[in-house]
Amino acid sequence: MxxxxxxxxxxxxxxxxxxxxxxxxxxxxxxxxxxxxxxxERAALLAAAAVAVALPLVAALDLALPGRTVLVVLFVLTxxxxxxxxxxxxxxxxxxxxxxxxxxxxxxxxxxxxxxAAGWWSPLGWATAVAAVGLAATVLALxxxxxxxxxxxxxxxxxxxxxxxxxxxATPARWFWRRPVALVALVAAVGLWWxxxxxxxxxxxxxxxxxxxxxxxxxxxxxLVAAVAAVHLVRPxxxxxxxxxAAVVLAWVIFAFVNVxxxxxxxxxxxxxxxxxDFIRENERSFVGLDARAHWPGFFAVAAQLTVLAGLPDATAxxxxxxxxxxxxxxxxxxxxxxxxxxxxxxxxxxxFLYLGANWVQQDYFAPQATSFLLYLAVLATLLWEATxxxxxxxxxxxxxxxxxxxAVPAGTTSGQSLGRLxxxxxxxxAIVVGHQLTPITLVLAALAFALAGWTRHRRLWxxxxxxxxxxxxxxxxxxxxxxxPSVIGDVxxxxxxxxxxVSARVTGDENYQLMQNLRLVxxxxxxxxxxxxxxxxxxxxxxxxxxxxLLASGGLVAMQSYGGEVMLRAFLxxxxxxxPLAALALSALTARRAVVPVVALTVxxxxxxxxxxxxxxxxxxxxxxxxxxxxxxxxxxxELDRGDTVAFLASAGAYGADRFGDYEPLVLDQDFCxxxxxxxxxxxxxxxxxxxxxxxxxxxxxxxxxxxAGSALADELVATGEYRVLYESAGSRVLERTTQGG
Amino acid sequence: VVDxxxxxxxxxxxxxxxxxxxxxxxxxxxxxxxxxxxxxxxxRQSRRATRVLHLVLAALVLAVLAxxxxxxxxxxxxx
Numbered sequence: 031m032x033x034x035x036x037x038x039x040x041x042x043x044x045x046x047x048x049x050x051x052x053x054x055x056x057x058x059x060x061x062x063x064x065x066x067x068x069x070x071e072r073a074a075l076l077a078a079a080a081v082a083v084a085l086p087l088v089a090a091l092d093l094a095l096p097g098r099t100v101l102v103v104l105f106v107l108t109x110x111x112x113x114x115x116x117x118x119x120x121x122x123x124x125x126x127x128x129x130x131x132x133x134x135x136x137x138x139x140x141x142x143x144x145x146x147a148a149g150w151w152s153p154l155g156w157a158t159a160v161a162a163v164g165l166a167a168t169v170l171a172l173x174x175x176x177x178x179x180x181x182x183x184x185x186x187x188x189x190x191x192x193x194x195x196x197x198x199x200a201t202p203a204r205w206f207w208r209r210p211v212a213l214v215a216l217v218a219a220v221g222l223w224w225x226x227x228x229x230x231x232x233x234x235x236x237x238x239x240x241x242x243x244x245x246x247x248x249x250x251x252x253x254l255v256a257a258v259a260a261v262h263l264v265r266p267x268x269x270x271x272x273x274x275x276a277a278v279v280l281a282w283v284i285f286a287f288v289n290v291x292x293x294x295x296x297x298x299x300x301x302x303x304x305x306x307x308d309f310i311r312e313n314e315r316s317f318v319g320l321d322a323r324a325h326w327p328g329f330f331a332v333a334a335q336l337t338v339l340a341g342l343p344d345a346t347a348x349x350x351x352x353x354x355x356x357x358x359x360x361x362x363x364x365x366x367x368x369x370x371x372x373x374x375x376x377x378x379x380x381x382x383f384l385y386l387g388a389n390w391v392q393q394d395y396f397a398p399q400a401t402s403f404l405l406y407l408a409v410l411a412t413l414l415w416e417a418t419x420x421x422x423x424x425x426x427x428x429x430x431x432x433x434x435x436x437x438a439v440p441a442g443t444t445s446g447q448s449l450g451r452l453x454x455x456x457x458x459x460x461a462i463v464v465g466h467q468l469t470p471i472t473l474v475l476a477a478l479a480f481a482l483a484g485w486t487r488h489r490r491l492w493x494x495x496x497x498x499x500x501x502x503x504x505x506x507x508x509x510x511x512x513x514x515x516p517s518v519i520g521d522v523x524x525x526x527x528x529x530x531x532x533v534s535a536r537v538t539g540d541e542n543y544q545l546m547q548n549l550r551l552v553x554x555x556x557x558x559x560x561x562x563x564x565x566x567x568x569x570x571x572x573x574x575x576x577x578x579x580x581l582l583a584s585g586g587l588v589a590m591q592s593y594g595g596e597v598m599l600r601a602f603l604x605x606x607x608x609x610x611p612l613a614a615l616a617l618s619a620l621t622a623r624r625a626v627v628p629v630v631a632l633t634v635x636x637x638x639x640x641x642x643x644x645x646x647x648x649x650x651x652x653x654x655x656x657x658x659x660x661x662x663x664x665x666x667x668x669x670e671l672d673r674g675d676t677v678a679f680l681a682s683a684g685a686y687g688a689d690r691f692g693d694y695e696p697l698v699l700d701q702d703f704c705x706x707x708x709x710x711x712x713x714x715x716x717x718x719x720x721x722x723x724x725x726x727x728x729x730x731x732x733x734x735x736x737x738x739x740a741g742s743a744l745a746d747e748l749v750a751t752g753e754y755r756v757l758y759e760s761a762g763s764r765v766l767e768r769t770t771q772g773g
Numbered sequence: 774v775v776d777x778x779x780x781x782x783x784x785x786x787x788x789x790x791x792x793x794x795x796x797x798x799x800x801x802x803x804x805x806x807x808x809x810x811x812x813x814x815x816x817r818q819s820r821r822a823t824r825v826l827h828l829v830l831a832a833l834v835l836a837v838l839a840x841x842x843x844x845x846x847x848x849x850x851x852x
Contacts, residue, residue, distance in 0.1 A: 436801065438805075439805065445802045445803070445805040446802075448802055448805075449799060449802045449803075452798055452799075452802065456795065487801065487802070488798060489798075489801070490794045490797060490798050491798075493794050493834070494791060494794045494795065494798075497787055497790050497791050497794065497834070497837060498791065500787065500837060500838070500841055501784070501787040501791075501837075504783070504787075504841045504844055504845070505783075505784060505787075508848065511845065511849075512848055512849055515845060515849050
């Protein structure tokens, strides 16, 4: 069947091409490639086994080794996922990588949830058990023959990323120089970025956020990375190492900037999550009755276990680099998804850069949703890979009703291996259900889209996920919905109301701040339009309907929940892995020609994309950042407060949630929470402590339209009247204690 | 019955529905394996069994949904 799209050969210009075979078509990997892949697989297995042996030993002996925290992170990312994924005999190394990480995290989430629910809290014991399973699977995987994709199977070339050579590009001199030059440019980008982190003063950030204060070094770094990516995206022979390095550096530049500049992790909710993990560690139970997240405690329990295994006082160490790590870990699954959608290794890499640049929704901090999203990506990648590598998938004879079709197994695999993948999907699905409230809904809708379109062998995966979700919600989250059922059900079907709370209701406050919010909206709309254009270009492909259904599934959340006005952010997050490859298809002309002008155009396009992403992501930096002052003030507060005290804030900014969670009653001094203006609220409620800070003031000023320095003025007044005394004061924070306390 | 449905019976129903869902998936995968010779009757029987299992699954899913609604109503109204 003819289809419009980009030739998978990747050297060719955009045009009409024949459709399947889908992802990663090109020259098949030869024996040398397969042998190299087998060596890599063996090395990964041995490395994961070493981690599985080392961590329980180090933790049991409580060795104060440098790098123990890194070892713990490696454990949770590779054990037992690497050997389990190896046993699945996947012909695609990218998919195997994505599933290795997903399976390891899924096992950690499930084990931690069971440990908590059953009262068998023993981080070292569970780590040893998981390590034993991983080692047993490793032995099994090593004794079995390595995966050998059938010659000509699309997946055989899946990870070669377009190995078609041309004579000019393959000359030794060019081959020798192009990689070092790119790597030097990337190192220079990191250097410029570092300079920018030292020169940028985020205290000056106001309504325009990061982009209003960022040092030129940051912009130069983005341009350099964009140039490296552009040059290598148009080469006849793609270099996955350089492209991966460029993607990792871009992720580092964008997602680590604020945290490295401040020396502290941003997003106060991430600090609260540290507090929730700390609660579990100290009490060996979930925080039921204190927070709705208590009913999905897997992530926090894993974090608590990791701190014990790493010998850390709390989970703060995981905060700063979490956004970078989550985005880098998403790359393998993104590449698989993008290859399935674009049928081009080149456009898949292009899509990764578009995805990273446009990932502004800030759902990648230390949080359950970021972890569940990684698992969701792995499920989506697996289902799409299966769908698009199965021979003549979705085109059964006799035109049976789509949902009754039963696609063949992907070429070069067996039904037994398909069963293995099903088992892996069930494990990951179960972990998603117990790990987060919202992700399972999108997962059910996405799996249902595959089933309805007849593009999956696992036609009941959506039902499995749905039943598990209903069961968990009904039985494990009883206390949550008893209190919140009207609000949970009340949003269902309220499409316009949910949209309003997610879009127009959020564009409020300061005029410039509103302008920046509108920039986010316009840019996201442009992204969506590009994706629709890409979808139009592949409209005649048999899987175009599937991709459309998957997009609708990502947006389906909007009809079900307002999620406190955040549902559009979540819908955007879930749609992004599809929006990026579709946008790449729309912009495929930029990568089609190898000449100076297209390379410059692609460089400018990617750089503008990255800068727009920085601007959109950093709009709220003045109150989403957490400063040294915030942390110092929080420590004073934790040291002074007694159990049952009330602590008042003007806004939920800062690091106050990271310890003593559940020991005090928070009071937000605003009309919505208190039904009174801040000053009257203090008079009536008489909180034991009042905490004000620059970040709280910024939130009130920008988002609520309060006058500048409202918190400082309130603190001055409370001290002047003698009701409160200053317990701690710095340039950015003040902690006040009620003078009549206990008296 | 309502007490059971909101408690252990609801859980059992969910467990049974999950088990049957997985069993049907496994059955689908196994159906792809090469059929043994003279398996016409077996295939017919297998189709009939699959249909029955699907009916049972549909009934279980409906029962699960009903049990969930009963549980939600009973616990939110304090009944």
